[in-house]
Amino acid sequence: MGLILKSPLRLAWTFAILAAAALACAQSSYAASSSTPPMGWNSWNHFAAKIDDATIRAQADAMVASGLRDVGYRYINIDDTWEGQRDAQGVIHPNAKFPDMKALADYVHSKGLKLGIYSSPGAKTCAGYEGSLGHEAQDAQTYAAWGVDYLKYDLCSLGPSMQAAGDLEKAQALEIAAYQKMNIALRATGRPIVYSLCQYGFYQPWRWGRSVGGALWRTTGDINDKFARMIQIGTSQAGLSKFQEPGSWNDPDMLEIGNGGMNATEYRTHMSLWAILAAPLLAGNDLTTMTPETTAILSNKGVIAIDQDAAGKQGDRLRQEGPLETWVKPLADGSKAVGLFNLSDLPANMSLRTSDLGFKGASIMQDVWANKALGRISAYRAVVPAHGVLLLRVSKPAP
Ligand code: GLA
Numbered sequence: 001m002g003l004i005l006k007s008p009l010r011l012a013w014t015f016a017i018l019a020a021a022a023l024a025c026a027q028s029s030y031a032a033s034s035s036t037p038p039m040g041w042n043s044w045n046h047f048a049a050k051i052d053d054a055t056i057r058a059q060a061d062a063m064v065a066s067g068l069r070d071v072g073y074r075y076i077n078i079d080d081t082w083e084g085q086r087d088a089q090g091v092i093h094p095n096a097k098f099p100d101m102k103a104l105a106d107y108v109h110s111k112g113l114k115l116g117i118y119s120s121p122g123a124k125t126c127a128g129y130e131g132s133l134g135h136e137a138q139d140a141q142t143y144a145a146w147g148v149d150y151l152k153y154d155l156c157s158l159g160p161s162m163q164a165a166g167d168l169e170k171a172q173a174l175e176i177a178a179y180q181k182m183n184i185a186l187r188a189t190g191r192p193i194v195y196s197l198c199q200y201g202f203y204q205p206w207r208w209g210r211s212v213g214g215a216l217w218r219t220t221g222d223i224n225d226k227f228a229r230m231i232q233i234g235t236s237q238a239g240l241s242k243f244q245e246p247g248s249w250n251d252p253d254m255l256e257i258g259n260g261g262m263n264a265t266e267y268r269t270h271m272s273l274w275a276i277l278a279a280p281l282l283a284g285n286d287l288t289t290m291t292p293e294t295t296a297i298l299s300n301k302g303v304i305a306i307d308q309d310a311a312g313k314q315g316d317r318l319r320q321e322g323p324l325e326t327w328v329k330p331l332a333d334g335s336k337a338v339g340l341f342n343l344s345d346l347p348a349n350m351s352l353r354t355s356d357l358g359f360k361g362a363s364i365m366q367d368v369w370a371n372k373a374l375g376r377i378s379a380y381r382a383v384v385p386a387h388g389v390l391l392l393r394v395s396k397p398a399p
Contacts, residue, residue, distance in 0.1 A: 034194055034215050036308040037249045038150070038280045040075025040116065041068075045225070045254050045284025049081040049127060052097035053104055060111045062287035069112060071299045072308060073283065075150050075194075076108050077116030083129035090135055092142055105147035116150030116194075117143055121178035122157030131157060136185040144189035153182055154198040172203045176212060183213030196251065196280075206243035206250055216249040216280050223253035225261030227269075227387055231343055234273040235325065238317040244278070246312025251280050258285030258294035265388045267297050268369060272339050272389045275307035276315035276329045302368040303391065306337040315339075318356065324348055328357065334396035337368070342384035350390060351381035357394060364395040 041059055043051045060076050063069045084095035094101050101117075108115045119139060120131035132139045132153075143151060158178055162171035179197055186193045197209050197217035209217035219240065220233045233252050240250050255274065257267040274281060283298055290298075306329060315329025315337065323344035329337040336357050340350040354363045355378070365374040368391040374380060384390045 034249075035247055036310075036312060037278050038075055038194055038196075038216065038282070039073045039304075039308070040077055040114070040150075040281075041073065041283045041287060042075075042077040042079055042116070042152075042254050044079035045223070045256055046259055046286050051078065051081060053099060056104060057107055059287050060108045060113055062290070063113060064111050066287060066290060066295050066299070068283070068287065068295070068299055071301060072304055073281070073298075075114050075116045075282070077118070077150055077152065077282065079118045079152065080125045080127040080154070081129060082117070083119070083125065086130065086135070090138055092130060092132075092135065092139055095129075101146045109147060114149035115147065116152065116196075117146075117148045118152045118154060120154045120156040120158065121182060122155065122159070122161070124157040126154055126156040132182065133158070136181045137188065140182065140185035140189050140193075143186075143193065144191040148191075148193060150194040150196065151182070151186065152196040152198050153179065155200065155202065159202075168203075175199065175203060176208055179209075179212040179214070187213065198251075206240055210245065210248045214248060216251040218251045218253060220252055223256060225256040225259040227262050227266045230256060230262070230266070230270050231273075234270070234277065235317070235343075237277050237279075237314075241314040241316040244314040249278060249280055250314060252277060254280075254282040254284040255298075256284055257297055258283070258290055263387075264293050264297065265385050267294070268391075269341060269387060269389045271297055271300070271303055272369075272391045273327065273341065275303045275391075276327045276337055276339050278307060278309070278312065278314040278329065281307055300369065302366075302371060302393070306331070306368070306391075306393070309337075324350055326350075326352065326356070331393075335363075336394050336396075338392045338394055340382075340384055340390040340392070342386060342388055345386050347383050347385050349381060350384045351379060352392065352394075353379045354394065354397065359394070359397050361397050363397045366393045367391070368393055 082094050082098050084093040086092050105115045122131045123133045124131050162174050165171045165174050194215045195213050197214040200221045201219040205217035223233050237252055244250055309331045311332035313330050315327050318326045318328045325341045327339045342348045362376045362378040364376050382390050
């Protein structure tokens with residue numbers, strides 16, 4: 001961003017002061033947190049600007065028909081390009097693609113689902129549509145009146161104003177204030193609206209996102225449907241678990257499963273890594289044309305149980321040997337989810353000992369994707385395919 005870091009110490013103080021101030025005004029905003037990572041669907045990764053009322057209704061229908069709703073997917077999130085003009089009173093209206101947003105919300109709710117919408121703290125969204133700058137309270141009221149349950153608030157055109165602020169501290173203060181403004185506006189509506197911050201990881205949101213009412217915050221730039229990018233984003237989460245608290249979530253961006261740019265092995269790796277990260281699971285494919293294989297990957301109950309585990313703890317990297325990585329997530333019943341990821345282009349032998357997890361002796365191990373009990377063992381070794389994962393659930397040994 002070309003901003004000048006004046007002094008790390010001063011920056012740390014600014015962080016602390018801003019976070020404390022934000023926390024003081026936002027104490028009542030914790031209703032925005034969600035007890036497990038949000039699950040649902042978002043229009044951007046597959047459809048980008050090609051969305052309208054009929055597309056969203058069809059996705060809601062498919063969410064139910066495919067069984068995804070019944071394994072936990074709830075939110076149907078409209079991303080950028082729904083926005084129309086403001087009227088003389090400044091009230092935002094959807095564009096012609098969305099003739100009646102309230103009716104659409106009613107339809108989505110009638111399916112047992114929830115509706116999400118998108119805006120920006122800047123004057124314009126990333127696709128150049130109307131943002132919320134100067135209209136935060138009004139927009140929050142409009143969303144609540146429509147029956148919106150989730151807002152993704154995307155930095156977009158606020159970025160250049162932040163750069164223009166001149167230095168890192170000022171830029172960061174501007175960003176935090178902008179997110180806090182919408183947080184206050186959302187709380188004032190009285191409607192529980194999950195608040196999703198999208199600012200590509202700028203200025204370590206894992207340190208302050210919660211203090212501005214965020215239930216989740218993006219930690220990276222945009223994902224795409226390529227193995228290399230997905231892995232770059234997923235593995236860049238290493239070290240973030242210590243900042244995560246149950247009820248609010250680091251968001252490494254939405255899923256690409258089923259969009260066609262990766263094979264099934266790679267999509268299982270994507271789903272497994274996101275589950276170990278306790279990441280929001282927002283499908284980003286066309287639910288109306290899913291293959292049975294895509295449906296099976298998105299709806300694997302063992303993997304979803306890891307993501308949605310009641311302890312609400314993000315996992316982290318345990319060890320790395322070049323392209324072979326072991327990631328571990330602690331679970332509520334004392335067991336651990338373990339992903340042995342082979343990121344190389346050739347199959348590899350990978351192994352796990354219960355002692356790697358701090359367990360003494362043998363544990364009951366389960367291969368999650370194969371849904372297969374491996375027995376009570378103290379070590380397991382298997383060939384993991386290129387770009388693949390062996391996802392294990394390892395029970396705490398009985399005392
Ligand atoms: C940014 C976000 C994406 C998407 C687009 C929409 O790039 O990071 O997830 O919302 O904007 O314009």
